Each structure stands twice: as C-alpha cells, then as structure tokens.
Amino acid sequence: MNGAEMTRRRLMLLAPLAVVAAGGAAFWAMLQRMEQGRFDPHDIGNPMLGKKMPQFDLPAVPPSQGFSSSELLLAAQDNPVFLNFFASWCIPCASEAESLESLSKQGVQIWGIAYKDQTDKTRAFLDQYGNPYARIAADTTGNTFINFGLYGVPENFLIDRAGRIVWHVAGPLSDEMIEHQVMPAIAKARG
Amino acid sequence: MIPELGNFALALACALALAQAIIGIWGAHRRDIRLMAATPGLAIGQLLALAAAAASLVWASVVNDFSVINVAENSAIAKPLLYKISGTWGNHEGSILLWGLILGICGGMVSVFGRNLPTALRARVLGVLGGTSAGFLLFCLTTSNPFFRAWPAPPDGHGMNPLLQDPGLAFHPPVLYMGYVGFAVPFAFAVAALLEGRIDAAWGRWVRPWALVSWCFLTCGIAMGSWWAYYELGWGGYWFWDPVENASLMPWLTGTALVHSAIVVEKRESLKIWTVLLAIGTFSLSLSGTFLVRSGILNSVHAFANDPARGIFILALLGLVIGGSLLLFALRAPLLRSGGIFAPVSREGALVLNNIFLCSICAVVIAGTMCPPFADLLLGEKISVGAPFFNLTVLPLAIPVFVAMAVGPLLPWKRGRLWPLVEHAWWAAVLAAIVAGSCALGMKILPALAFGAATWLILGSFAEVVERTLLFRAPVANSVRRARGLPVAVLGAAIAHAGMGVTIAGIAGMSLASNKIVEAKPGQTFSVGGYEWTLLTLESVQGPNYSARVAAIEITQNGRPIALVRPSRRTFPLQQQTTSDVAIRTNLMRDLYAVLGEERDGSAVLRLHVNPLAPWIWLGALVMASGGALSLADRRLRVGAPSRSRAAVPA
Numbered sequence: 001m002n003g004a005e006m007t008r009r010r011l012m013l014l015a016p017l018a019v020v021a022a023g024g025a026a027f028w029a030m031l032q033r034m035e036q037g038r039f040d041p042h043d044i045g046n047p048m049l050g051k052k053m054p055q056f057d058l059p060a061v062p063p064s065q066g067f068s069s070s071e072l073l074l075a076a077q078d079n080p081v082f083l084n085f086f087a088s089w090c091i092p093c094a095s096e097a098e099s100l101e102s103l104s105k106q107g108v109q110i111w112g113i114a115y116k117d118q119t120d121k122t123r124a125f126l127d128q129y130g131n132p133y134a135r136i137a138a139d140t141t142g143n144t145f146i147n148f149g150l151y152g153v154p155e156n157f158l159i160d161r162a163g164r165i166v167w168h169v170a171g172p173l174s175d176e177m178i179e180h181q182v183m184p185a186i187a188k189a190r191g
Numbered sequence: 192m193i194p195e196l197g198n199f200a201l202a203l204a205c206a207l208a209l210a211q212a213i214i215g216i217w218g219a220h221r222r223d224i225r226l227m228a229a230t231p232g233l234a235i236g237q238l239l240a241l242a243a244a245a246a247s248l249v250w251a252s253v254v255n256d257f258s259v260i261n262v263a264e265n266s267a268i269a270k271p272l273l274y275k276i277s278g279t280w281g282n283h284e285g286s287i288l289l290w291g292l293i294l295g296i297c298g299g300m301v302s303v304f305g306r307n308l309p310t311a312l313r314a315r316v317l318g319v320l321g322g323t324s325a326g327f328l329l330f331c332l333t334t335s336n337p338f339f340r341a342w343p344a345p346p347d348g349h350g351m352n353p354l355l356q357d358p359g360l361a362f363h364p365p366v367l368y369m370g371y372v373g374f375a376v377p378f379a380f381a382v383a384a385l386l387e388g389r390i391d392a393a394w395g396r397w398v399r400p401w402a403l404v405s406w407c408f409l410t411c412g413i414a415m416g417s418w419w420a421y422y423e424l425g426w427g428g429y430w431f432w433d434p435v436e437n438a439s440l441m442p443w444l445t446g447t448a449l450v451h452s453a454i455v456v457e458k459r460e461s462l463k464i465w466t467v468l469l470a471i472g473t474f475s476l477s478l479s480g481t482f483l484v485r486s487g488i489l490n491s492v493h494a495f496a497n498d499p500a501r502g503i504f505i506l507a508l509l510g511l512v513i514g515g516s517l518l519l520f521a522l523r524a525p526l527l528r529s530g531g532i533f534a535p536v537s538r539e540g541a542l543v544l545n546n547i548f549l550c551s552i553c554a555v556v557i558a559g560t561m562c563p564p565f566a567d568l569l570l571g572e573k574i575s576v577g578a579p580f581f582n583l584t585v586l587p588l589a590i591p592v593f594v595a596m597a598v599g600p601l602l603p604w605k606r607g608r609l610w611p612l613v614e615h616a617w618w619a620a621v622l623a624a625i626v627a628g629s630c631a632l633g634m635k636i637l638p639a640l641a642f643g644a645a646t647w648l649i650l651g652s653f654a655e656v657v658e659r660t661l662l663f664r665a666p667v668a669n670s671v672r673r674a675r676g677l678p679v680a681v682l683g684a685a686i687a688h689a690g691m692g693v694t695i696a697g698i699a700g701m702s703l704a705s706n707k708i709v710e711a712k713p714g715q716t717f718s719v720g721g722y723e724w725t726l727l728t729l730e731s732v733q734g735p736n737y738s739a740r741v742a743a744i745e746i747t748q749n750g751r752p753i754a755l756v757r758p759s760r761r762t763f764p765l766q767q768q769t770t771s772d773v774a775i776r777t778n779l780m781r782d783l784y785a786v787l788g789e790e791r792d793g794s795a796v797l798r799l800h801v802n803p804l805a806p807w808i809w810l811g812a813l814v815m816a817s818g819g820a821l822s823l824a825d826r827r828l829r830v831g832a833p834s835r836s837r838a839a840v841p842a
Contacts, residue, residue: 006525013524016468017517020475023561024510030488030568031502039568 037169037177046157046168047149053083053163054147058137061114061122066137072111073163075134080166080189082110082182083157084133084173085150087117088125093154096172097129103178104132108186112136115145115153158182160189194259197247198338201288204240204295205328207233208321211298215318216386219311227314231302234317237324238299241292248279248288248337258344261285261337267350267765269736277361278351283485284337286364290481291331293365293372294324301376308397315383316376323375326508334501350765353737357423363415367439370409371477374446376401377453378474381467382516385523390463395456398470400823402453406446407819413439414812425771425786427706427800429808432581434489437560438480444553445473448546450819455539458604462539464524465546471520475513476553482509488564534606541599548592555584593644593695596688597651600681601658616654623647634703641699648692652685680825687818694811700781700804712794720801722783723747727755729795737761739772742787742795746776758787758797779806 033039048054053069060066075081084100086093104110112133114122119138126133139145148157151170158167167185169177211233218226248261252275257263265282266275274281280289298320305313331337354360380398384390416439421429430436449469455462483489486502534540559576566572598616627643657663659681660673705720716725727743741759745752756774763770776783782805788796 010521010525013464014521016472017514017521020513020517024506024514026565026568027483027486027488027506028503030564031486031506033568034487034502 035176036180037174038180040169040171046155046165046170048165049168051165053157053159053165054144056139056144056147058113058139058144061119061136061138064133064136067111067135069163071135072159075109075111076159076161076163079109080161080186081159082108083159084110084112085115085139085145085148085153085155086112086125087115087153088121089117090153092172094125094129096154096174097132099173099175099178100132101130102175103173103182104134106178106183108182109134113144114138115150116140116142158185158189193247194251194256194338194340197244197251198332198336200240200243200247201291201328201332201336201338204237204244204291205325205332207237207240208325208328211237211321212318212325215314215316215321217318219314219318219386222311224310227310230314230317230321231305234295234298234302234321237321238292238295241288241295241328245279245288245292248285249276251338252276252279255348256344257346257348258340258342259337260339260341263341263345263348265348265351267348267736269765270348270351271356271735273358273361274351274356278355279337280364281351281355281360284331284335286368287327287331287335288337289365290368290372291324291328293368294320294327294375297373297376298324301379312380312383312387312397315386316379319379319382320375323379323512326511330504330508334504350736350763353761353763353766353768353770354423357419359415359419360423363412363419366408366415367412368481370405370407370412370446371439371442371481373401373405373408374442374449374470374474374477376405377449377470378516381470382519384467385516385519388523388526390456390467390527392457392460395453395458395460395466398466399450399453399457402446402450402470402473403819403823406443406450407816407823409439409443409446410812410816410819413443414809414816418809421805422773422775423770425773425798427704427784427786427798427802429701429805432559432578434560435480435484437556438476438484438489441480441553441556441560442473442476444549444556445469445476448549448553449473451542451545455542459539461533462543462546463527467524467527468520469546471513471516475509475516478509478512489560536602536609537607538599538602538604540607541595541602544595545592545599548588552585552588552592555588556581559584590644593648593691596691597648598654600652600655600684600688615658616651619647619650619654622650638699638702641695641702645692645696645699648695649689652688652692655681656685678825680822683818683820683822683825685818686821687815690811690814690816690818692811693807693814697804697807697809697811700807701802704800704802704805706784706798706800708788708796708798710794711797717797717799719799721748722753722801724785724797724799726795726797729790732759734761736765737763740787740790740795742785742797744774744785744797744799746783754783756783756785758785760787777806779810780804782806 030039053072055069057068058066072081072083082103100110110132112135114136117138122136122138148155154172155170156168156173157165160166166189167181173182211230214226214233215230218230251259252262252266253272255262255266255268261282261284265278265285270278279285298317301313301316301320305316308316377398380394380401384394416436417429420426420431449466452462452466452469456466482505486505488502533543559580562576563574566574597619598612601612601615623643623646626646627639630639630642656674656677659677660670662670665673707717707719709717711717711726713726713728716723718724723746725745725747727745729740729742732739732741739759739761741757744756744758746754746756754776756776758774759772761770761772762768771786771788774785780803782800782802784800784802786798788798790796
C-alpha cells in the first residue's frame with residue numbers, strides 16, 4: 001500500500017468521527033438554544049408571523065374597558081405592544097404569570113385577551129396571580145383567537161408600530177425568553 | 192435508612208466501575224498479570240453494589256416511603272404491588288439506575304463466562320465496560336439520583352401514569368434495556384480490539400454470542416413495546432414511526448447487521464474494520480436513542496421529564512463514549528489487515544449485501560427521525576416526517592433483503608454459483624408465486640406481494656434444512672437421523688429468518704384490517720369486517736384505584752355467537768386521567784378489537800376493528816428471537832476455541 005492510498009484510507013476511517021462530531025455540535029446548539037428559549041422543537045409556529053395583525057373589536061372585562069385593533073395600533077406608535085392570550089382555566093397561563101409581571105416591570109406594555117372565559121373567573125384569576133395588563137379584553141366567541149391563528153392558550157405576540165406581528169411564541173413566556181428574544185425584538189422594533 | 196444505603200451502594204458502584212476502568216486498561220497496557228486478574232472481581236463487586244442500590248429503591252417503593260422524592264412522584268398507597276415494583280424503573284431516575292444495573296450485569300457476565308478469553312483482552316473489555324458504567328453512574332448520582340429525600344414527606348404519592356399500569360409494560364423496559372445495554376459488550380470488545388491493534392477469527396467468535404443475546408432481547412423488547420401500543424393505547428395501530436420507536440429500531444438494524452458480519456470475521460477473517468465500526472455504531476445508536484429522547488430534542492408521544500441542563504450532561508457523556516471510541520477507530524483501524532478475497536456470489540457476498548441494505552434502512556430511519564429538529568435548527572422551518580415517508584423509503588430497501596435472506600444461507604463460502612439456489616429453493620419460489628397470485632385475485636397488489644414474500648421467507652428459510660436432511664427424498668427415518676446431526680446454528684438461522692416471514696405476514700394482514708367508528712345505543716347492531724357487533728349494555732364498575740364504564744358487546748357471525756367482549760374506559764381520580772381498556776378477542780388468525788369512547792345522552796362511541804393476522808406480527812418477533820436463542824445453544828459458539836486463541840494472543 002503506497003502513501004497516498006494510506007492517506008485516503010485514514011481519511012475514510014475518520015469520516016464516522018466527523019459525522020458524529022457534526023451531529024453532536026448540532027445537538028449541543030439545540031440544547032443551548034432550548035435553555036435560552038430560542039429553540040423549541042415542539043413549537044408549531046404561527047402563520048401570522050411577519051404579517052399585519054387581524055382586525056378586532058372586543059368587549060371589556062370590567063372594570064377594564066376592552067379594546068379594538070385600532071386602539072392597540074395607536075398604543076403601539078410609541079412602544080411595541082406585547083399581546084398575551086390567556087384563560088383562567090389554563091394551567092400554563094398561571095405558570096407564565098410571574099414572567100409577565102417581570103416583563104411589565106421592565107416597562108413593556110402588555111395587553112391581554114381572555115379567551116373563552118367568564119368575567120368573574122377572569123377577575124378571580126387576576127386577583128390570584130397578579131394583573132400585569134395595561135388593558136384587558138374578552139374574546140368570548142373565539143373569533144379573534146382563530147384570526148390570530150392560535151393553537152391554544154397561552155400564546156404571546158409582539159406588535160410593532162406598523163401593526164405587524166414581529167415575534168410570537170405558542171406557549172407560556174419564560175424569563176429566558178424575555179432576556180434572549182423579547183427584549184431584543186423590542187429593541188429592533190424601536191429601531 | 193435504606194434509601195441512604197442505596198445511595199451509598201450507587202456511589203460505591205461508581206467508584207468500583209472507575210477502578211475497573213483504570214486497572215483494566217492500564218493493567219493490560221502494562222501487561223501486569225496481577226492488575227489484569229483484579230478486574231473480574233471489581234466487575235462482580237460493581238454488580239453486587241448496583242443490585243443493592245436497585246433493591247433499596249424497590250424496597251422504598253414497596254413500603255411507601257414517600258420521603259423519597261422519586262417514590263412520592265411516581266407511586267401511591269393504592270397502587271398494586273406489581274406496579275410498585277415495576278414503577279421503580281418506569282420513570283427517568285429509576286430507568287437510569289436500571290440501565291446501570293444491566294450494564295453491571297453485562298460486566299459480571301463477561302467476568303463469569305469470559306474465563307476462556309485471553310487475560311489481556313478480558314481486562315480491556317472489562318475496563319471499557321467499567322469506564323462506560325462509571326460515566327452513567329456519575330450521571331445517575333449527580334443529575335438523576337433516585338434516592339433524594341423530601342421533607343416533610345407527603346402523606347401519599349402522586350401515583351403512576353395509568354397507561355403504564357400494565358403487566359406487559361412492566362417488563363418492557365428491562366427487556367428492551369437488556370438489548371440496548373447488551374450491545375455494550377460487543378462495543379467493549381471492539382474498543383479492546385482497537386487498543387490491542389489486532390482482530391482475528393477468534394475475536395469474531397467471541398463477539399458473536401454477545402451480539403446475538405442482545406439482539407434477541409432487543410427483538411423481544413421492540414415487539415413488546417409495539418404490542419403494548421396495540422392493545423393499551425387503543426389506536427388500532429402497532430407501529431407509529433414515533434422517534435422513540437425509531438430509536439429502538441436503529442440499533443436493531445445495525446445490530447442485525449453486526450450479528451451477520453461477525454460471522455464473516457469468524458469464517459473468512461475479513462470485514463474486520465466494518466464489524467468493529469458496526470459494534471461501535473450499534474451501541475452508539477442505543478445510547479443516543481435512549482438519551483436524546485430524554486433531552487426533549489425529539490418530538491415524541493413518549494413524554495419524559497425534559498430538562499435541557501440534564502441534556503448537556505448526557506451529550507457530554509455521549510461525546511466522550513462515542514467520540515472517544517470513533518477517534519480510537521480513526522487512529523487504529525487503518526492498521527487492521529483484512530484477509531481473503533471476495534467473490535460477489537458467495538456466502539460472504541450475500542452477507543455484505545445484507546449489511547449494505549440493513550445499514551441503508553438504518554440511515555433512512557435516522558434521516559427521517561432527525562430531519563425535523565435539524566430543519567428547525569438550520570433553516571428555521573417546521574416540518575414533520577411521518578409514516579408516508581418511512582413506508583415509501585424503507586419498503587424498497589427491505590425487499591432485496593427479504594428476497595436474499597431466505598436463500599443466502601444456501602450459498603457456499605468463498606465462491607458460489609447461482610444455479611444451486613434455483614435447484615434447492617425453486618419449490619419455495621413457486622409456492623410463493625402461487626400464494627401471491629391467488630391473493631392478488633382478492634386484494635390489492637401490495638398486500639398480495641407481501642403475502643408472497645412471507646411465504647417465500649418462511650419456506651425458503653428451511654430450504655437448507657430440507658436439503659441437508661434429504662427430506663421427501665430419503666426415507667423419513669433417514670431424514671430424522673440427518674436432522675439430529677444438523678448444527679443447531681443452521682436450524683436457529685432458519686427459524687429466525689422464517690420468523691421475519693411470519694412478521695411480514697402479520698403486517699400484510701394488518702394492512703387489510705377493517706374498522707368502523709359508530710355512535711351506539713344499547714341494543715343496536717353494526718356490521719364490521721364480516722361480523723355483527725351488538726352493544727348489549729353500558730355499566731359502571733369500581734376498580735382498585737380507578738372507576739370504569741364497561742360496554743358489553745356481543746359479536747356474531749352469520750347468526751353464530753363468536754364472543755362477548757367488554758371494552759372499558761377507566762378514570763383514575765388521582766391522576767385525573769382516563770384510559771381506554773381495549774377488548775381483544777383473538778384466534779391467532781384475526782383479532783376482534785373493540786374500544787369504548789366517550790358517552791353522551793345514553794349512547795357511546797365505539798371503535799370496532801377486525802385485524803386479520805395481527806398476532807403474527809409479535810409472534811414472528813418471538814420466533815426470530817427464539818431462533819437466535821437456539822443458535823446460542825450451538826456448541827461451536829459456546830466452546831469458542833479457547834486453545835487456539837491462547838496461542839494466538841499471548842497475555
């Protein structure tokens with residue numbers, strides 16, 4: 001066996017290691033991003049991402065006064081609006097309450113839409129888990145839920161000055177997501 | 192107190208495993224007889240310590256010690272005793288302990304049954320096993336410790352997922368893990384051979400029984416999982432191409448290839464590098480399969496508590512074991528010399544063909560399983576890969592395997608001709624064609640071809656036996672005498688190959704299944720698959736830790752009563768979970784399968800299936816595994832030519 005042939009043989013036998021190393025690096029990247037909330041293999045995405053938010057006009061959850069898409073657009077002129085779909089009967093919604101609270105403390109305005117919920121139960125939920133919302137409306141029919149392309153609650157959206165959905169997550173918000181995704185997205189939207 | 196002893200035993204086992212690794216590999220490197228002689232004792236000590244740890248956890252679960260977090264989270268006072276025991280390995284922490292215990296058993300077995308191995312090889316094998324074991328026990332101790340305590344102890348536990356409270360599933364993980372972890376032994380042999388820098392025929396002979404045992408367990412484990420999905424989940428299917436199922440199929444495919452390529456090493460002293468790579472690859476796939484599933488990267492119906500931080504530890508460990516062995520492979524494999532020349536038409540040629548196709552199937556399964564997370568990572572696209580992809584890609588690759596595996600054993604070593612195949616197996620081919628042809632009259636083309644393939648496999652596999660015993664050509668007494676003299680391994684191979692045919696027949700039968708979903712009031716009758724199903728009553732029943740609604744359904748055919756089945760729907764109040772208890776009545780040729788769904792306004796949703804030949808799927812796997820087990824009984828494998836090997840590899 002000559003030298004060139006031996007080199008070729010060595011390279012060929014190095015191939016399995018190279019494949020495994022590439023795979024391992026990819027898995028490492030996935031795990032890192034999962035921890036930061038930037039990668040979620042279970043995430044199903046949202047068809048509205050990057051598009052203008054759908055129009056709506058929703059009734060109030062007293063004593064808050066309800067809101068429409070044009071009011072939200074007006075509020076988004078100054079600062080991007082964080083829109084949260086929730087329900088009192090949804091357990092993951094309770095688990096994201098603390099993260100929403102800390103997001104609101106960081107000066108982000110959060111608008112909430114209670115999906116298929118009863119007013120008194122929504123109020124009790126807010127009393128128990130805190131109320132981080134600037135405005136709350138009730139989507140009793142579920143039409144807005146469908147127009148936004150939701151799969152379930154909670155889902156979170158970030159709406160920019162032009163009324164576009166610039167960020168979305170299907171599922172509860174986490175502190176890691178706020179740090180690695182929401183705040184950068186807000187900074188970008190303010191541009 | 193007992194859980195603390197368990198924790199101590201676990202730590203002790205980890206320390207012993209580390210000692211076993213260092214002393215085994217260093218001792219063999221220094222050729223120090225005393226160090227090398229110490230390794231079997233360490234391996235047995237490690238096994239005893241692990242057995243003590245596992246026993247402590249079972250004890251804590253049986254006496255309802257809810258101060259142990261693991262027991263509190265997975266057990267409850269009202270849980271039946273069998274599930275208190277099996278529940279210890281039905282959760283993440285406990286299953287890692289079971290994993291370690293089985294690895295310990297492998298080390299112990301090598302110590303006990305490996306007496307005729309060269310001392311240096313045995314020390315290295317045990318050293319590699321010890322090193323692997325130490326890593327996983329450290330993982331168990333630090334991030335997945337089943338003995339952690341909670342204070343104050345809760346009065347009752349959370350209970351176990353009701354779906355897992357099933358006798359079949361109680362023994363599914365141990366059997367499956369015996370398969371997964373068993374491949375650690377061929378892996379250790381491969382790494383030891385790389386360290387030693389030599390592989391000979393004797394090495395192939397030693398590796399083969401270990402690979403075969405693991406393969407038998409893995410076959411049974413996969414079949415049990417599939418069977419459980421069939422009767423417990425109540426979806427009417429048996430294989431869903433779910434990532435967890437695929438994770439068990441991948442090492443099975445490469446393990447099957449390994450069992451065959453090791454024969455070539457033994458008989459012809461070639462395919463050495465390839466066999467070493469297969470041994471490393473099979474165990475690597477076992478490891479990646481069991482552990483990546485728990486990291487949450489793969490999207491699966493099998494939910495383990497996902498913890499990315501735990502995932503990083505696992506990944507580092509996998510990198511060490513898999514990356515380390517492949518690095519060693521890249522450095523040392525170029526030095527291994529293969530002997531012998533290959534003729535395309537020969538036994539070894541057929542085995543190479545088998546290896547190429549099995550590994551291609553494995554590659555396809557890997558690609559399909561890994562595509563979604565990789566597409567998400569690299570392209571940011573959400574895709575899912577399901578049954579249509581796998582059916583379309585696996586089937587064309589499997590057909591050549593089916594055609595070749597029946598008659599491959601008829602080919603002689605070194606150089607063969609195709610004509611003798613025709614001469615000896617023509618009758619199987621003719622009968623298969625007749626079966627396929629007559630099936631094609633009554634059904635679609637694909638199931639008809641599958642029945643033909645099954646016939647071909649079952650009959651063709653025995654062509655060698657028929658040939659060797661001169662069956663139908665010599666007097667019966669003469670044939671029986673010849674059959675007695677037949678090597679057991681020949682019979683084992685024929686049975687294992689025929690088992691595959693039985694499974695294919697079952698799969699083909701299932702593709703002809705008929706089912707109907709109906710909303711039924713008591714007294715109503717429905718016709719499904721040629722049977723009349725009458726819902727008689729709906730009633731409530733109280734179980735030990737659940738309450739149930741039970742439907743009584745009478746099945747008749749042409750007015751003749753066939754069976755009375757009682758599917759039920761169980762509600763477990765502790766877990767707030769509802770499960771369907773499927774009713775199955777089988778006569779081995781078809782399953783009558785009834786599921787009770789939701790009830791509304793006095794009527795119930797019923798799912799009624801008639802599944803032809805369904806039991807054959809798992810029966811075939813059992814036949815395959817028993818064929819493998821029979822081969823193990825072959826004297827040639829057990830004796831393992833000790834004298835020759837001692838001369839070949841001086842300790």
